[in-house]
Amino acid sequence: MRDPVHHAPDAMIAALATGSLPYPFAALLAAHVSLCDECRSRLDAHRVLGGLVLDELTPAALSSDARDRALADIEAEPSVVSAATRGTYPPPLSAFVGQEGPRWRSLGFGARQAMLWSGPSGTLRLLLIPAGQAVPEHGHRGLELTLVLSGAFSDATGHFQAGDLEVADEALGHTPHATDEAPCICVAATDAPLRFRATIPRLLQPLFGI
Amino acid sequence: MRRMEGSEPDDLSEQTRWMIALRDNGDRAAYARLFDFYAPRVKALAMRGGTPAGAAEDIAQDVMLRVWRSRFQFDPSRAQVSGWIYQIARNRRIDVARQAPPALPEDIAPSPGPEEAAAALALEQEAARLRVALRALPAGQREMVERAYFGELTHQEISRQTSLPLGTVKSRLRLALDRLRHELRELRK
Numbered sequence: 001m002r003d004p005v006h007h008a009p010d011a012m013i014a015a016l017a018t019g020s021l022p023y024p025f026a027a028l029l030a031a032h033v034s035l036c037d038e039c040r041s042r043l044d045a046h047r048v049l050g051g052l053v054l055d056e057l058t059p060a061a062l063s064s065d066a067r068d069r070a071l072a073d074i075e076a077e078p079s080v081v082s083a084a085t086r087g088t089y090p091p092p093l094s095a096f097v098g099q100e101g102p103r104w105r106s107l108g109f110g111a112r113q114a115m116l117w118s119g120p121s122g123t124l125r126l127l128l129i130p131a132g133q134a135v136p137e138h139g140h141r142g143l144e145l146t147l148v149l150s151g152a153f154s155d156a157t158g159h160f161q162a163g164d165l166e167v168a169d170e171a172l173g174h175t176p177h178a179t180d181e182a183p184c185i186c187v188a189a190t191d192a193p194l195r196f197r198a199t200i201p202r203l204l205q206p207l208f209g210i
Numbered sequence: 211m212r213r214m215e216g217s218e219p220d221d222l223s224e225q226t227r228w229m230i231a232l233r234d235n236g237d238r239a240a241y242a243r244l245f246d247f248y249a250p251r252v253k254a255l256a257m258r259g260g261t262p263a264g265a266a267e268d269i270a271q272d273v274m275l276r277v278w279r280s281r282f283q284f285d286p287s288r289a290q291v292s293g294w295i296y297q298i299a300r301n302r303r304i305d306v307a308r309q310a311p312p313a314l315p316e317d318i319a320p321s322p323g324p325e326e327a328a329a330a331l332a333l334e335q336e337a338a339r340l341r342v343a344l345r346a347l348p349a350g351q352r353e354m355v356e357r358a359y360f361g362e363l364t365h366q367e368i369s370r371q372t373s374l375p376l377g378t379v380k381s382r383l384r385l386a387l388d389r390l391r392h393e394l395r396e397l398r399k
Contacts, residue, residue, distance in 0.1 A: 016313075019300035019361050026304060026313035033315035040315065044288045048333070050300070051293025052341050053359040059250030060257055062267060070245050070271055071238065074278045095311030117310050 004036045004163035012167075013039055017046035022121035024189035027092050028145050028165075031187060034090035035147075035163040089149065093126075093187060102126050109133060122191040129153060129178035129186075142191040144168045146176070151184035153177055221331055225291040233281045234322055241278060248292070249274050252299050258360050259303075273299045285320035286330030290337050300361060 008016075008029055015021045016029045033040045089097045093116065102114035110130035117124040122142070129135055131151070145167055152161040153176040160166055160176075168174055178184035222230075228244050231237035249270045256266035276298050284294055305312045320326065344352065357363055 014358065017297065017300065018359050018363075019303050020358075020363060021313075023304065023308050023310060023313060027310070030313045030315045040318075043315070044293075047289040047293035047297045048337050049293075049340060049344070049355070050296035050359045051290050052337065052344055053356050054251055054255060054296045054299075055292045055341075056344075056356075057251050057254040057258065060254040060263065060266065062250055062253060062270070066249060066267060066271065067242060067245050070249070070274050071242060073271070073275050074238070074241065077275075077278065091316040092311045092313055117308075119308070 002161065002163075003038070004032070004161075004165065006158065006160055006164035006166060007036065008032055008039050008042075008165050009167060010042060013042045014046050017043055017050055022191050023119065024117060024122040024124035025143070025145055025191065027117065027124055028147050028187055028189040031090045031093050031149075032147050032163070032165045036165075093149075096124075097126075104128065111135060116187070122189060124187065124189045127184075127186050127188055129176065129184045131178050131183050132180045134175050134177045142169075145189045147187050149185045149187060151182040152179045153184045153186065154179065222286070222327065223290075223334055226286050226330055226334065229281075229284050229291045229294075230286065230322070232278075233284045233320070236281075244277065244291070245274050248277075248295050251292075252295065255296075255299055255360070259362075269299075269302070273302055276302060283317045283320070285318065285326075287320070287326055287333055288318075290334055293337070296359075303361070 012021070012025070012029060013033075016026055016033075019026075021029065029039075033043055096116040102116075104112040104114050104126075107113055110133060112128040114126040115123065116126060126149075127135065127146075129151075145165060146160070147166075148160045148162050148164050150162055152159065154160070155166075155174040155176045157166065157168075157174065176184075220227075225244070225247060228237075228240040231240040232244065252273045253263075253266045253270040256269040257263060261269060273295065277295060280298065284291075289297070301312055301314060344355065347355065354363075
């Protein structure tokens with residue numbers, strides 16, 4: 001895989017480091033960082049600064065038995081540490097997908113999606129766009145982040161290959177097209193339900209959970 | 211083996227040496243020292259977020275247990291010990307609130323040895339310069355940086371990078387971060 005060209009905005013990497021992102025954004029950005037050394041370095045830089053801020057805090061006194069409890073805790077820990085392995089999907093997405101693969105549901109016209117997580121802070125889902133096809137044009141009330149996992153797509157803002165991240169705000173009504181060579185699998189995170197512009201998809205929106 | 215000047219492990223901060231002893235040898239005495247140093251700071255971090263003292267101490271215990279469990283992942287060339295523990299503490303906050311895998315990138319295995327020690331030392335020196343830059347910020351900007359890293363700003367306040375109007379809060383934070391980055395760049399020349 002080539003190095004990603006489209007990266008996360010720095011303020012989003014900062015928000016990932018500070019734990020200030022809604023879960024779907026945090027999980028998607030973590031997956032991008034798994035694939036992108038540049039964003040990993042920027043995340044590390046924010047950790048360094050976060051550590052400095054932690055250092056500057058006035059320490060809070062602990063109860064007298066705190067350290068003994070901590071030492072007892074580690075003795076109770078199992079000694080074997082299992083290492084995470086990378087499958088088709090980068091961490092943390094791999095933890096959702098598991099051994100059996102994504103649970104795809106048809107969106108019609110060959111497009112499929114698998115909801116990974118949905119909650120009050122948004123949704124995280126995989127999308128499969130058949131080669132040469134488009135996802136129906138949609139707008140969103142909030143932000144939408146899309147990370148390409150395989151294949152590629154293009155829209156009015158550019159060309160996105162595996163590892164690339166697109167940030168779309170509510171002003172961008174976009175029609176991502178998978179390139180002709182291969183289906184495009186991507187993961188998308190929103191902080192609000194998508195709003196499709198064509199009438200029929202909008203009616204179907206509650207059914208598909210998108 | 212030829213050693214680069216300044217790459218002796220003894221030149222590293224004691225916190226980094228404790229953490230490497232914990233990672234490579236499971237050194238319990240080093241863990242106790244790390245606990246004494248960082249648990250009170252992690253407790254203070256939780257209290258700063260509004261958690262009462264008792265619950266904040268439980269959080270500090272849990273964060274330090276996570277330090278033990280994740281010890282093999284510590285890479286002193288990528289973040290100093292406090293930066294690494296800061297990230298564990300912030301991530302814990304998200305994980306606990308969700309029925310979902312932690313939002314963590316893939317780990318890169320650290321590679322212990324003299325080269326790592328040299329890279330760790332370089333990082334510590336860079337962090338020390340960044341600390342100077344942080345302390346040199348005007349009070350208002352420094353407060354914004356601290357609030358951001360304490361998680362007191364919403365992601366909208368720090369992360370809207372799109373065509374949405376920029377708020378005062380965001381521009382101040384960006385200015386502060388830009389200044390920090392600029393300082394760091396100057397020092398690297």
